[in-house]
Amino acid sequence: MELFLHQILAGLATGGIYACVALAVVMIYQAIDQLNFAQGEMAMFSTFVAWQLIQWGAPFWIAFVATVALSFLAGVAIERIVLRPIRDAPALTQLVVFIALLAILNSGAGFIWDYQIKTFPSPFGSGELFGQSLISPHDAGMIAVTLMMLALLYLFFRHTRIGLAMRAAAANPESARLAGIRVGWMIALGWGMAAAVGAVAGMMIAPVVFLEPNMMESILLYGFAGAVVGGLSSPAGAVLGGFAVGIIENLAGTYIPVVGRELKLSIALAIIIAVLVVKPSGLLGRAVVTRV
């Protein structure tokens, strides 16, 4: 029983990270109808920036805030400089650009910081939390940070003018333009926020998986799985899906003997395929009907 509880809690903790990645993926998908395959590498690069700042002597939370801010600006810049010119290009062109972005960020990080695995400090310390061994302080902190960020995003989108403008721009770009909304900038803002959310996810997961240029590879896959489970059209669904994938992954790894550690990653793929077969629009997603 204790093992079961332990696995659920650990699943919630990593699930929170998947939820962040899934959310970042969905935010961009909503704005431009494309999956950003470079989302994971963007988060990885941000995490390296945070590591560098800490190496230079910055306290963790200062480095954290600075990294989130820098990632936001970088996300806006990527949209403005790289994606804006190909806004009307075919989907395949955009896909190639995403893959190029992935490769550039990956090898760029390797070039600057090399491929050696680095430890990344946890701001929540180690040891036991309140004298129990069910959940580690870092896992608990990770869950708290994730939930806090999700709450902030929810408040932003529900209760601010810019949040409403961003939702309008994503839902109906043409009509949004007719209301005077600068849709192009809303999309850039969405990229900035997705980059910032990804940066938080990277900095939270790095103490667990260690820091190296390929650290986000499997996490992005789980994030995609989470987004698909929840429905690519629903931010709330993406969050729910992320948590669900985290728990399923942990339980399967523990209780299905064949799976073990080695086959854990294939769970993500199995989930994606199962959802696409049974309910392609995901748990909370809406089926998209296109008129032809």
Next chain:
Amino acid sequence: MTALLETRGLCAFYGDTQALFGLDLAVEEGGITTLLGANGAGKTTTLRSLCGMVRTRGEIRFDGWSLAGQPTESIVRRGIAHVPQGRGTFSRQTVEENLAIGAITRHDRAGIADDVNRVYRYFPRLKERCHQQAGTLSGGEQQMLAVGRAMMLRPRLMLLDEPSFGLAPKIVEELFSILGTLNRTESVSMLLVEQNAEIALELADHAYLIETGRLVMAGPAAQVRGNENIRKFYLGY
């Protein structure tokens, strides 16, 4: 009266295909002008040209400003509200949020709240449904919401693209009488595109008739309505 909006030699293009051929139009300040024509004549294209949504050539002046080549958002911010064909509803947002989107360029909280109430006074049905997802409204209600959203901009000019489309005759009558009231009491000038020539000519004081992207006639609405040949050949009633 002076012209609030004026075009000279307005041409529009979809890719290499030319859709408008040198239109000269004028919308008088405070008046309602209607643009009539058959399917495919270029009515919607004309409205989209004015809002910078298609590639154009020629001159477009609004209150002395040149609009040609400006991005849609900037044109809208000058005070032109476009009620698009298909109503442009934000279907997953609530009625209230739809109205808030209409006022997104404004910063005067109190004025916005006043205007929301004003919209509800004109369209009481929207108030009853203010927390409902806009996509669940009936066609008539969505058209009212589209007009309401346009009102939230406090526009000087409203461009209306076939507001009667797909609505029951009774709803059309109700909607057009409200448009008339809006024009008189809120001093909103209007450019109305319609297939339903009969009701449009009743509301408007000036009319243009276009065919395959060219102007075929212009004049006071009453005169167009009184000309039997035009009615028979172009307007079909």
